[in-house]
Amino acid sequence: MAPVPKECDYLVIGGGSGGLASARRASSKHGAKVIAVEHQRLGGTCVNVGCVPKKVTWNAASIAETIKEAKAYGFSVKETAPFDWPGFVKKRAAYVERLNGIYAKNLDKDKVELLRGRARFLNKHEVQVTMNDGSEVNVKAKKVLIAVGGYPTLPPIPGAKEHAITSDGFFELTQQPKKIAVVGAGYIGVEMAGMLHALGSEVHFFIRHDTFLRTFDPLIQEKVTEEYIRQGMHLHKRSSITKIEDAGNGQKKITVDLNGKEETMEVDTVLFAIGRKPEVDSLGIDKIGLEVDDKSHIKVDKYQNTNVENIYALGDACNAGFELTPVAIAAGRKLAGRLFGGLNDAHLVYENIPSVVFAHPEVGSIGLTEPQAREKYGDTIKIYQTSFTAMYYSMMEQEDKGPTAYKIICEGPNERIVGLHILGLGSGEILQGFGVAIKMGATKQDFDNCVAIHPVSAEELVTMT
Structure with missing residues (x-):
């Protein structure tokens, strides 16, 4: 006789940031009975092989740059040994492992049951979970969220x-x-x-x-x-x-x-x-007739609905177009509120989402690029742009000075800002604040009305002519 399946209101397949944010919100704030399924470490790509260890490594790289630049400020920094990569990697891994533990504790605190294994659809309301120990558990759910993320690909070349x-x-x-x-x-x-x-x-x-x-x-x-x-x-x-x-x-x-x-x-x-591909191959989505695009991303509307009733998708597994951890988290929480909190129109607005590239130097971007703005608004757009040398580099030789460049893209007679693109020291921190303003519909006049902080690079954004 087959074992009796577990039952829940909300089954979340995928233990990344987006899926777990939705699972915890549905359980802790809206009282849903939630089960989450994940066969690997909790936290998904971002925590384990993405944003978190990447930013820690970027910090190390930035310190290496600062050590080289210190001479210009009068410091004599002598490195007695090369960068300790093995020691750094070990410490970085320990930090990630601590975060894995925090994710597990938060699930316990918010009463989300965690099944360590892989899920495969039997029908649109039931999945079979092959646990990491080889056993099998069936789960019936009123609603199912697919938040399995993606994986990096290799090219089809020899070797x-x-x-x-x-x-x-x-x-x-x-x-x-x-x-x-x-x-x-x-x-x-x-x-x-x-x-x-x-x-x-x-x-x-x-x-x-x-x-x-x-x-x-x-x-x-x-x-x-x-x-x-x-x-x-x-x-x-x-x-x-x-x-x-x-x-x-x-x-x-x-x-x-x-x-x-x-x-x-x-x-x-x-x-x-x-590039990356969504981790959907083992889910058996063909059994439930789930529609995907030509890159195997699950098709969703603005509410994260798929073409199958009561099946939802978010994050890197779907075709929403923003493969960013905070986007998945925000979409997951909105979805939980809509499904279980009575917030019938709750959904993430996929516009004016800020993003940062931790290059050397940093890059920040929100809204439309100039070509996109010209295509959408034609001759009604106006561009403000500047390039300069940040004060940090004032003590350095010309060949050692890094660039800073900002562009503001405005539209219409009121010069509503529809794009902001910045490059230079501190761009990530700068963009977070300016992103709020642009999300609220700021105009160039709003920027101009803000008194500048001096001397900082960001003052150029409120003094640009």
Whole structure:
């Protein structure tokens, strides 16, 4: 006789930040009986192989830059040993493990039952969970949320699976690469290339076009690309790796197409950051007729509804278009309020969402790029733009000074701000505050009416003419 299935109001498949935020909100604030399913460490990509360990590594890279720049301010900093990568990695892993424990405690506190295993749909109200110990548990749920996240991909080239790593593998490196090939012009590739270069690795960065961060405003693309070249990174434009072979002694021989010309190079590590896919293959979504797009993302509307009644999706698994942890958390909490809190119109507005790239220097962006604004509003847009040298660099030689550049994109006679793109020291912290203003519909006059704080870089945003 088959065991009696567990029953709940809300089944959340995926233990990442978005899914758990929705599960906890539904249980603690709205009284729903909630079960969550996760086969790996709690916290998802962000906590384990994404934002959190990335930012810790970026902090280390920033300190390395500060040590180099200290001389200009009169300090004599002598490094008695190279950067302790193994010690740093061990300490970073311990921090992540503590966060895993905090996530588990929060689920207990909010009375969310956790099943450690993988879920597969039997029908739209029931899943079978294959537990990590091999046993099986069936769960019946009135409503099901799919929040399984995604995973990084490798290209279909010879040797990639055997000899290359993805961003996940970056956080498993126990030794710092001496010479590394990084492929991928998106923010993950840009961040990892920048961190490794700042920490002293010889970085060869391969991109298919002339600039990277190509979904960002042209100002950002051009300035960051120029800055990486100025810093001495080996940037290979219009290039791609076509084959990877074992060269012995821990080295990898890569064959590279450099703008139509084939060359070879030896490196000790090859890192691909070329994209991610949703982790939906093992869910059995075909059994319930769930619709996906051409990239296997689950199709949702603005309420996170799928085409199947009482099945919802959010985060990297769906096609909402913003693969950012705070977006998944916000969408998950809104969904819990709508499903169980009587907030019938609650949904996340996927507009004017601020984002930051932890490059060197930092990049912040919210709203439309200039090409997007021109396409949407035509001749009604007005651009305010400035580039300058932050005071921090005033004590340094010209060749050591980093860039700062800001762009404000306005629309209509009232000059409503529809895009803001900034690059330079502290951009992440600056954008959080200005993001609130833009979300509230700020105009250029609102910015002008704010008295500047002097001397800081951000004052340029309220004094720009």
